[in-house]
Amino acid sequence: MIKYTTRDIVAILRLFGLATDQTGQRDISYVQSRAPADHSTIVAFVYQKNHYYIIHDDDIEDNESTASLSVAAAYGEQSGSLVRNPKETDFTAYGMPYKGKEVYLYKATPTTMRLDVLISQRHPELSRSSWQKHIKAGHVQVNGSVVRTPRTEVHPHDAIVITMPESTQEKVALPVLYSDNQIMAVSKPAGMLTHTKGGIVPEYTVKDFFETHYLSDDRSDRTGIVHRLDRATSGVIVGGRTKEAVAELQRQFASRRVQKVYVAVVQGALPQPEAIIDVPIARNPKKPSTFRADSRGKSAQTRYRVISTRNGYSTVLLFPKTGRTHQLRVHLAYLGTPIVGDPAYGTGNHSDRLMLHALQLTFTNMQGEEVIVKSPLPDEFLPYIQDTSAITALN
Template sequence: MSERSSVEQINGAFMREAASAPAVVEKKVERQTERLRFEVGPESERQRLDEFLAARIGWLSRLRIAKLIAAGACLVNGEAANSGQRLRRGDVVLFEPGEWIPNAATPEPAPLEIVHEDEDLLVLIKPAGMLVHPTRNVKTGTLANALAFHLNQRRGTATDGETSEPALVRPGLVHRLDRATSGLMVVAKNQRALSALATHFQRRLVKKRYLALVHGQVDRDEMVICAPIGRDEEARPKWRVMQGGKEAETRLRVVRKEGSWTLVELEPVTGRTNQLRIHCAHIGHPIVGDDWYGPADQTSRLCLHAAELGFHHPRDGRWVEFRTPLPSDIVEIMELFTSE
């Protein structure tokens, strides 16, 4: 099957779902101090109770909601409920969420550099130093939190003490960048776009190119780095080139050489953890600012930037492509190295 026919097949499924998707949103939700009240609209007929609540309570995971339901924190029409219970139009759902704990869907206002946005997706430039998703130790200040705020800031308008509130829009993180890496990312705004884009990424129908400042002068103008990457629990860092690792391939092209550094373009054919950093170090040219795989230096950041991103739009299959120049802090590091 050709790439074009494959994309058309994926996007065809997307459009069929879009055509049949309900256009109506939930009718009402009344927020109380300790209990949330929802009235089920016709669009949620036959929906599972846990799915219904997860779409409307952004600060709780579906697993946490299921546990609370099992513990008796939810009533449907005044009676005890279970997670798999199918809802009917007009049902009244009362839910006590308990203690508030921030997570990936907790909205937090933060500046976002958005370069494109439409009804299905947005493309933005993630700054260096920002986590894409909360971790065990970091629960706030991530890109996911900022996106949750951006996508839901217009939800609900107060009228007579009640709030008209549609289902929560959850950011669909199709791919990720390391915390230290800056650059372009695409984020799905609905489940259909997320499914289509995830399939595109999985089938390698997406164009991803990075710019990296590396130590030393790379001799060859172009090369393909093929070195398997695996996880060694005894080593630090754990991810490295090793026998028995998974196949990993990176295409490298020299953009500019100057003194003690080289600016290269990197295209990851595969998507292993820390692949670009590991492969550059493997050929003897670690990325500037990489304290894991390269020498310690005084630079302010890892000099790796996702500069190009291209993909087939999930709604109609057209090819869209985005480019962003090197950020100013990497340019300043290049100038500093040149002057030495």
């Protein structure tokens, strides 16, 4: 690759009649050099707020289309045109002799796009909403200045520097309940996020654990994740180790072929020892982060079975047929028996944690075999249960 200095760039601009004797090296900024082929060098730079490319390529032969292709090979597709050689007055020519070589000057047509769109296209490993939060947090510089507005219009060849914050995550070794070369299931503790919601969260999540075991290249802010548990819920969660496994598990969840069993401790006594709760659920407009029973909501069904009643509390097995957000918590609160420790749908008293545990998942692995995965019952549940045989007998 031939090296071009800012002094060379100023000299070439003068040859093309775009700079004067007063133009100095300080007027040139954001210089980049790339060699898309052994015989070519393309130098990108900014001058008077315009983007230019100096092309040294033996194959150009004064052909504008070939020059455009050369620029595209180095920096991606650009709109623009070659600057004419002003010294050739009898016919159109573009090449300019410089230090024994022929160079071309390509001026890009100004094209801009939103900063968040450009970054998310270049770095699809994070969602656009994630990049918006990074921009607002001051983690992105454009042409040497911090930009905090995601909709800022930028040119594709503006100098964009991303400085990600140092991770403060403390890695957690989650108990692995099942693992093969395509699928993994782990036991999530209460208090851990399944994944972030596009924000900047400096805490370790289930997604981070799955990512360390992920085998495909398509990583994102939800690598391996196919379903989720609320932060306050503990228990089994399954994920894919390859993009093929992720797609297959997502299909199984979407078609309700995955069987889920939860255990919960609730306040009071259920109206019947075993029944199906068939009550639609909708978002609560008065408190949008929560949901409520609503006849106009989405269909939701939960089967339950009481396995223990003790000291004013009931322990129930829950078999959700649908997977609405907060479904189990809403359904049990609707019956007047909220889950112990639930601050959103109950009193939040009686326990330091939400007494809801994802006990068992049944799914089909990539070999077509049925897999049943159980997560051990947390110790906090034991004082509420007289007999655990109903749990150990699950299959």
